[in-house]
Amino acid sequence: MANDKSGVRVLVGTRKGAFILTADGKREKWDVSGPHFPGWEIYHLKGSPADPNRLYASQSTGWHGQVMQRSNDGGKTWEPVGNKFTYDGVPGTHQWYDGTPHPWEFKRVWHLEPSLTDPDTVYAGIEDAALFRSTDAGQTWHELSGLRKHGSGPHWQPGAGGMCLHTIVLDPGDPNRMFIAISAAGAFRTDDGGTTWRAINQGLRSPHIPDPTAEVGHCVHRIALHPAKPQVLYMQKHWDVMRSENSGESWHEVSGNLPTDFGFVIDVHAHEPETIYVVPIKSDAEHFPPEGKLRVYRSRTGGNDWEPLTKGLPQRDCYVNVLREAMAVDSLDSCGVYFGTTGGQVYASNDAGDSWAPIVHDLPAVLSVEVQTLP
Amino acid sequence: MIRVAVPSHLRTLARTGDGEVELDAGAQPTVRSALDALEARYPMLCGTVRDQVTGQRRPFIRFFACGEDLSHDSVDDPLPEPVVSGAEPLLIVGAIAGG
Numbered sequence: 354m355a356n357d358k359s360g361v362r363v364l365v366g367t368r369k370g371a372f373i374l375t376a377d378g379k380r381e382k383w384d385v386s387g388p389h390f391p392g393w394e395i396y397h398l399k400g401s402p403a404d405p406n407r408l409y410a411s412q413s414t415g416w417h418g419q420v421m422q423r424s425n426d427g428g429k430t431w432e433p434v435g436n437k438f439t440y441d442g443v444p445g446t447h448q449w450y451d452g453t454p455h456p457w458e459f460k461r462v463w464h465l466e467p468s469l470t471d472p473d474t475v476y477a478g479i480e481d482a483a484l485f486r487s488t489d490a491g492q493t494w495h496e497l498s499g500l501r502k503h504g505s506g507p508h509w510q511p512g513a514g515g516m517c518l519h520t521i522v523l524d525p526g527d528p529n530r531m532f533i534a535i536s537a538a539g540a541f542r543t544d545d546g547g548t549t550w551r552a553i554n555q556g557l558r559s560p561h562i563p564d565p566t567a568e569v570g571h572c573v574h575r576i577a578l579h580p581a582k583p584q585v586l587y588m589q590k591h592w593d594v595m596r597s598e599n600s601g602e603s604w605h606e607v608s609g610n611l612p613t614d615f616g617f618v619i620d621v622h623a624h625e626p627e628t629i630y631v632v633p634i635k636s637d638a639e640h641f642p643p644e645g646k647l648r649v650y651r652s653r654t655g656g657n658d659w660e661p662l663t664k665g666l667p668q669r670d671c672y673v674n675v676l677r678e679a680m681a682v683d684s685l686d687s688c689g690v691y692f693g694t695t696g697g698q699v700y701a702s703n704d705a706g707d708s709w710a711p712i713v714h715d716l717p718a719v720l721s722v723e724v725q726t727l728p
Numbered sequence: 729m730i731r732v733a734v735p736s737h738l739r740t741l742a743r744t745g746d747g748e749v750e751l752d753a754g755a756q757p758t759v760r761s762a763l764d765a766l767e768a769r770y771p772m773l774c775g776t777v778r779d780q781v782t783g784q785r786r787p788f789i790r791f792f793a794c795g796e797d798l799s800h801d802s803v804d805d806p807l808p809e810p811v812v813s814g815a816e817p818l819l820i821v822g823a824i825a826g827g
Contacts, residue, residue: 390742392737393737407757413824414737415736415739415788416737416776416786416788416789416822416825417735417737417738417775417776417786417789417822418775418776418786419775420741420772420775420776433741433772436774436775436780437774437775437780437781439780439781691776
């Protein structure tokens, strides 16, 4: 049985370090290593699809700023690499919360997206929002400034968490196409490897901004796709769960019967392109699950019809949040689904969400969860 | 050689061990030359005390020596004689913070 021969490595970033959780294909018994980088905020760590032993991590503190780390042995050892992120040219201004111009300033790396084919190439999404790329395994970083120089840049505005580029999705069918998302500017796509970009927010409606259907200004929280149908995109927006059939050319809402359509995470089953997962959160003012019940919702129809998944999850007095980077799926035969909470729990399901169990339940607040399916 | 006390997070990052680091900061040591020497020996500390482009001290970092706050002095001012002689360390201090 394939699952007996393979395993998973779950990479967890927290407010006070990184943790690596490993199990065989049954995903019942877990080894926990960490904290790596104790005391530092680990916004994200992720492995290379081309070389699972190559990992990248974003490490920061308010005292000492941004540090980047690389591992060549699956997270057993790490070495600091380049942490110089310099905007291309004179960066100019974006809008501040009050609408006044504010200079672009580097603050931290939110997201790391290793190339699908080259372990030494990795993209970094940063705050203040911009996209950087390294082609030398993280030693040097160069901005893909066509994104920030998209004509709308001066009108981008931060969300409460900062003006962050938090989502990078590489199209597995087209090496020149990628999608990114910025809070609170929206989603953008390149079809030429990152040289030029355009906003792909048609169909989004955000009543809290002056023009609810503006080209930019939408607080997109997460985008996901399935490799077998890369033209279909799913989005958890600040409010609303959205779907695009055409690589983001237009979007329509698929919130359906969700108890609330606010949330942060969204992900797709590894083998079923129309099976998607979200974790509804009560509201943007109350960042916890409705009724104190932690429920993952699954749609097997690509949205609109949703079922609550509760087995093994706390169904009373639960007031944690699940942040945008904190859900992932593995690609074992029976798809594993993972998510982490601000209460320090990492929950795993080895049956596509039917049942859940905590791998760990007392970590620092979880910022990100990624999973590697190992041969 | 001058002595420099580095915050604990940076000692871990640079694997300096628990004690102070000793650096050759030139014939007329200053904060700038001390940081230059620190970053030359430990390149992974670039950007963690001062901005890599502007050279500005990071907001949560201060410099002290001999009971004096040097944070707002010119980084090109000579360091106090007890620091130059090695009798006293240059302290790189992170703000006290909770959370």
